[in-house]
Amino acid sequence: MLSDKRGTPRICNYEYTIMSGKFRMRGGKRIGHEEENMGFTFLKKLPTPAEIRNQYPIDAAIQELKAKRDQEIRDVFTGKSDKFLAIIGPCSADNEDAVCDYLLRLRKVQDKIADKVLIIPRVYTNKPRTTGEGYKGMVHQPDPEKAPDMASGLRSVRKLHMEALEEFHMPAADEMLYPGNWPYMEDLLSYVAVGARSVENQQHRLTVSGFDIPAGMKNPTGGDLTVMMNSITAGQHQHDFIANGYEVKTDGNPLTHAILRGSVNRHGNNIPNYHYEDLTRVAYMYEKFQLKNPAVIVDANHSNSGKQWDQQPRIVQEVLHSRSFLPEIKSLVKGIMIESYIEDGNQSIGNGVYGQSITDPCLGWDKSAALLYRMADYV
Numbered sequence: 001m002l003s004d005k006r007g008t009p010r011i012c013n014y015e016y017t018i019m020s021g022k023f024r025m026r027g028g029k030r031i032g033h034e035e036e037n038m039g040f041t042f043l044k045k046l047p048t049p050a051e052i053r054n055q056y057p058i059d060a061a062i063q064e065l066k067a068k069r070d071q072e073i074r075d076v077f078t079g080k081s082d083k084f085l086a087i088i089g090p091c092s093a094d095n096e097d098a099v100c101d102y103l104l105r106l107r108k109v110q111d112k113i114a115d116k117v118l119i120i121p122r123v124y125t126n127k128p129r130t131t132g133e134g135y136k137g138m139v140h141q142p143d144p145e146k147a148p149d150m151a152s153g154l155r156s157v158r159k160l161h162m163e164a165l166e167e168f169h170m171p172a173a174d175e176m177l178y179p180g181n182w183p184y185m186e187d188l189l190s191y192v193a194v195g196a197r198s199v200e201n202q203q204h205r206l207t208v209s210g211f212d213i214p215a216g217m218k219n220p221t222g223g224d225l226t227v228m229m230n231s232i233t234a235g236q237h238q239h240d241f242i243a244n245g246y247e248v249k250t251d252g253n254p255l256t257h258a259i260l261r262g263s264v265n266r267h268g269n270n271i272p273n274y275h276y277e278d279l280t281r282v283a284y285m286y287e288k289f290q291l292k293n294p295a296v297i298v299d300a301n302h303s304n305s306g307k308q309w310d311q312q313p314r315i316v317q318e319v320l321h322s323r324s325f326l327p328e329i330k331s332l333v334k335g336i337m338i339e340s341y342i343e344d345g346n347q348s349i350g351n352g353v354y355g356q357s358i359t360d361p362c363l364g365w366d367k368s369a370a371l372l373y374r375m376a377d378y379v
Helices: 049-055 060-078 096-113 150-166 179-185 202-208 225-236 276-289 309-325 327-332 365-378
Strands: 009-011 014-017 022-025 039-041 084-089 117-121 173-175 191-194 215-218 239-243 246-250 256-260 296-299 333-339
Touching: 049 150, 049 179, 060 084, 060 117, 060 150, 060 333, 084 096, 084 365, 096 117, 096 150, 096 365, 117 365, 150 179, 179 202, 191 202, 202 215, 202 225, 202 239, 215 225, 225 256, 225 276, 256 276, 276 309, 276 327, 309 327, 309 333, 309 365, 327 333, 333 365
Parallel strands: 084 117, 084 333, 173 191, 191 215, 215 256, 256 296, 296 333
Antiparallel strands: 009 014, 014 022, 022 039, 239 246
16 A cells, blocks of 8 residues: 555545545545535445344244255255256345245245245345446345445345245245355345346355355347356366455355356357257356356246247246256256246336336236246146
8 A cells, every 4th residue: 555645545446435434546636525526425334233233133944944955955956856846036136025926836836846846036126237337136226216326235135035035935045146146035035136237246256155045147239159158167176265354264155056048249149059959068068167066047038038038938838848858958957047026127227117127027927827837837
């Protein structure tokens, strides 16, 4: 660390002004209070994971319930169980009432197909954005129509995941947009996905290596499957690194696996990767990389559907057919990821349609329920 003549700490071309709490980039101009657009403004200190978890604890009975569910899911990935996974739910969990309504419906279906299909509800509270603009999820904005408030967002997210577990007995999946958020939710989640834009990030990869639950690594938006396999390799290995202010060592996560979500070529065209030929290619790559517990989850939306939400049932049907055609594909493809909500399609923020996505368009409830029942019949 360097200091200028005034004794203000400097690191490379950044200066932190202690009294004002400003983080300023040095660009040859004088740095001071008036240059509000020149760096970071520290708004508030967020509560620590321990503080949030102490404020919203889960009791021993719920911990036991989650441990049992986690083992059921783990058995699918290790091959001890031949049940099929349905990771299904809204593109973004934007409204607590609507999400809980959806979870109640999902619970009723789960009770009827539990012998064939394990449902992991998507309760996605962190949303990556291609340009950084737009709604970034409940962790940013507990109310999508109000200004960001991340302290309230962290509390709202924990409470929502607690409801999924305590009220509906279905620990959920979420996307890890920020590795630093994991400690706030690690006792609640049963599945984590790393998105196409994050999968090449070292901190995401290394953080996954410390999980004791399945972590899906999506292929990047450009479609390079070697990048995806490298991320799985990183997640399965042990690492030493910096996390949340500590030097940590991880054991490696043998349940790190692939999610195929399609890609976009240099012309901006969607290229699906759920076909039989794509699945056999990934099976070969798993053998080449010599990874533990080979597994694929197929994302039926995004670039696999071209975000045509109503194509998801067709894609699911094709994947199930591929599984029935070749035993190696059946053992590899462990489940499907579906974007689903109460109402078909999507809407703009503020339109007020109950249970309709405010991000990517989703399959409505009636079609989703019918798809889950067909899935159970087929597997």
